[in-house]
Amino acid sequence: MASPRVLSELEGVCLGIVRKYDPCTAYHVRMKLKEAPSSHWKASSGSVYPLLSRLEDEGLIKTAADTSDGRGRTLLSITRQGRASLKKWLVAGASQNLISSLTDPIRSRMFFLDALPAAQQATYLDKLEAEMERYLTDTERHLANQSQVEERYNYLGALGAVKLAEARLAWLRTVRHTLLSC
Amino acid sequence: MASPRVLSELEGVCLGIVRKYDPCTAYHVRMKLKEAPSSHWKASSGSVYPLLSRLEDEGLIKTAADTSDGRGRTLLSITRQGRASLKKWLVAGASQNLISSLTDPIRSRMFFLDALPAAQQATYLDKLEAEMERYLTDTERHLANQSQVEERYNYLGALGAVKLAEARLAWLRTVRHTLLSC
């Protein structure tokens, strides 16, 4: 009986990537994490390699040396047990505690904006809006690269990032209007 | 010259709370962190007390023993240096890297939903939608408790939580419709 522990967020995501691009290298997993503009994860080698070793130790992925490549690549595949763990991680996401664990540094700061003098508030909100617009553009561009038919799930995930970015931007504009128009 | 390091997210939030309810106890800071349904922070004593000690060591807050209370309460106040640090933390929020660091466990999972058989996908999405509705209600209730005039910044922050929750729910419904209607 394998350890039935719940995977961490990054573990679940990495295992999901291994499954999706099976077989692939650890490096590939890192690159996939990096290419989404909306990903929280830095996915440095310092987190990914030990993480994947751990998953291998627990039998969730298996490795095979790629002899055709002189760099000593290691190809990763998900195991039957890994698939079961991934499913478990997936459905565990429908809990109040995970739904509410969304961190938003912008919103956090809004509560304390009165610490800035009015002029600086305006400057800050201006810059924020400009950066948020740029971020929205990034997420939209990323969405445009996902095929709606071939990569349905990637498309829907990327769509979520766009929708959230739109909502944040709209909220920011409301804030700006509320604070600066009187 | 004091250490000009940038505060972490939780440090900034805690310092902001101290400033807002100055003077207040560390316990009060924890309770404030807990009462928002959209807060990412668990704000356990194990994080808050050492954090506030650190801020005191760096001269960002000062403490005073409350002799009128037998429990040995310690009252916290923000210092001039603390105000400067808080402002710095605030404006540092307008950076691409912080804007994009929004973690969404629901969206993360969407990319891998194809790991579940269709029937389980439907069950999962149903449960998710129900929980998201409950979460939206929580944030709305919290918003209703914030005065739009007296607590303008708290109101705007809570409004952001509601707007994000609405956008996530709308997106979830799109996902459900897309995946289950064919």
Added chain:
DNA sequence: CGATGCATGTAAGCTGTTACATGATTGC
């Protein structure tokens, strides 16, 4: 033949959580 990208790792450190531990105050 040099730059960029592919590829794999380790060590130290930061930040926050969980679990534990203690005790006073307030309201019923």
Added chain:
DNA sequence: GCAATCATGTAACAGCTTACATGCATCG
């Protein structure tokens, strides 16, 4: 008097980041 809340902390650990270190492959 007892329960809930107020109040303060510590120790161990989990999880991820930063910085460092190495070396082959590919393309111009």
